[in-house]
Amino acid sequence: MADAKVVFTSIRCTCFLAFLLRLCLIAYGEWQDKNMVVKYTDIDYHVFTDAARHIMEGNSPYLRPTYRYTPLLAVLLTPNISLHMCFGKVLFVLFDVLAGYLLYKILCVRGCSDSRAVVTSWLWLFNPLPLTVSTRGNAESIMAVLVLASIYFVLVKNVPLAAIFFALSVHFKIFPIIYGLPLVLLVGDAAYNSKKPNIARREDKHKSPGYIYQAIQFILHPQRVKFAVISAATFLGLTGLLYKRYGFEFLEHTYLYHVTRRDVKHNFSVYFYMMYLVEGSGWASVLGLASFIPQLVLTVTFGIVYYHDIPFCCFLQTFAFVTFNKVCTSQYFLWYLCLLPLILDSVNIRLQKVIVLTAAWFVSQALWLTAAYYLEFEGLNTFVFIWAAGVAFFIVNIVILNQLVQHYKMKPLVKKVE
C-alpha cells in the first residue's frame, strides 16, 4: 500500500499519467471532429497547420490570414503536413507535461519535499483548463515551458540558459518582457551571488564610495551584463534572422499586432465598454495610453519589490498585467495559472479565505458569462451588465492581489542548488 502511494506520488508516474490522459483527449477530439458539427480542435490549430503548409511550400507563413505568431511555430509544426495532422497536438501535450515537470523541479529547488512537489504539480498537470487547451491544439503550453525554464535556470544559477529561455519567451509572446526587470535585478543581487547574503550586502555597501559609482556598479554587475547581453543577442539575433527571411510582415504579425491590438468586442477586461464607446473618437488613443499606466506602474513595482522571490514576483506581475489589460480572455488566465503552484508556499492565507477568494473569482466570471451570453446568443442589449460584471471581476482580482501582497511571507532565494 505504501509502495503504491510512493509510485503514485513519483513524478515519473504523474507525468506518464498526465501524458496518457492528454493522449486520450486527443483521440476523443479526433472522434468529435469527425462526427460532430461543433469541433473539438481549436480554430488556431488549423491556422498553425495552414501556416506550416506554406512553410513546407517555401512560402511565408503569413500568407495565412490571422497567423500572428513567430514563424518558428509554423516550422515546428511542419510534421503536421509531412507526418500526421495530430503531430502538433502531441507536441503541445509534451510541452504541457514538461511544464508540469519544471514546476516539480522548481519546487524541489526551493526546498519543497519530493512528494509535496509532485502533489503541487498536479495543480497544473491535472487541471482541466491547460489539459483541454493543449489537446485542442493551442500553443500556450510552449509559453509555459519557456517561462518556467527561465525561472528554473535562474534559480539554479545558470544565467546563460535563463537568459536564452527568457529571450525565447519574449520572442514567442511579448508579454514576458515584464519579467526582464526582476530577472536582471535578481542575477546581480548580492544575496543571489553569495552563500552569505547578509554579509555580502553589508560589504557591498561599505565598498561603494558614492551614488554614481554605486549606480554604475549596480548596472554593470557582471551577471546582469551577462544576462542582458545573452538575452538581447538571442532575441535580436532571432528577430534579425526572421526579418531577413520574412521581412516587415514578420515584425507586424509577431510583435506589432500584439502591442497595438485594440479589440472592442466584449471580453473580461474592465476597460471593454469604455474602449467600445470611444472607438473611432480621439479619446480612444488617449484612454488606451492612460490604461497602460497602471499596468506599467504595478509590473515595475512588483519587479523591484519582490524580485528576490522570482516565482512569486512573476505571478504577481502576470496577474496584475492580465487584470489591467485592455483585452482579457480566458486564454490569458493560463499565463499566471502555470505559476500558481509555485506561490503556494510564499503566502500564508487561511484555507477558508482561499476557498472564498477562489469561489468569488469563479462567481464573478459566471456573472460576466451570463450577461455576455444574453448579448451574444440572445441578442439582448446587456452592455451595461457586462461592464458591471467586468468591474466585479476586476474588484475580485484586486482583492486577491491585495491578499497575496498582505500575506506574503519572505522566501529564501534558493534552498537547494542542484
Next chain:
Amino acid sequence: MFLKFCCRNVRETNFLTIIFIVVLSFESCISRDKRSCGEVFVQRSQNKSGFHRDLVTNVEWDILSSVGDHSNLLDCQLLLIEELPSGIFIDVDQIKNAVEFGGPEVLSTETINVELLAHHASSHKIFVFPKIAFDSRLGTINANITIPIHLRYHPAAEGTKFVSVSLSSPTIVGRCNGINSPAKQCGTTPFKAPCDATQLFSCDWIPLNSVSKDQSQSNMPLVLRVPVGQIEHTWLIIALTVLSTMAGCGLILWNSLAIT
C-alpha cells in the same frame, strides 16, 4: 325567318365562342409555360438571435417547365448569389466543416476578415452551392439551405439600443448539364458564374425569378437587429472605469510598498 336568323346567329356565336376559348386556352398555356420557365419559389427566414444566426432559404424550382424533360434532371444545379452587407460576415472555415454534415458549399472570391467592426468592413459577395433534392412526382428541384451568419459589432449609437442590418434576397440561378444554352429556352440571357465551389471553370446559368409563396414577402430583405452601446453612457462609464482602475492600482501599490 326570324327563327332562321336567330338559329344562324346562335350557331355563329357558338362557333366564335369555341374558337375564342380554344385560342385563350392555347394562349394561357403558352404564357403559363413562359412565366414558370424562369421562376423559383423562395422562402427566407432566420433562426436564432444574437450575433450568431442561421440564414434559412428554401428554394423550389419547377425544373421541367424550365429546361424540359430531355435532360438528366439529377445533373441540375442551383446557385444562390448572396450580397452580404458590411454588418454581416460568414466564417468560411465553419461552413467548410458543415459540408460533410449536409451543409452547402460556399465560395467567397475574397478573404473575409472576421474580426473587423461593421464600419471598417466592406460588403461581400458569396456563391452558395446547395445540396439539392429532386421531387420526381412534381418535377421540381428543392433545396433547403442553412448558412451560419454572424453579425459584426456596430459603432455605439445615440438614443437607441439597437441598429438594423438589411440582408437582401439572393440572386438565384440554375443550370443542367447536357443543355448547351439552357437560358435561351426561357428567352433570357445566360448568366456567367463559377460552375462549382472550386471556382476552376465558369458556366452559363439560367437567371431565375424569385417568387415568394407569400406574395407580401416577395423580394423583401431580411432585417436583423444588432445591440449597440449607447453614446449617452460614455462619460459615466469613462469616469467609473478610470476611477475603479486608479483606485485598484493605488490600493495595491500602497499595500505592496507599505508592507515592504
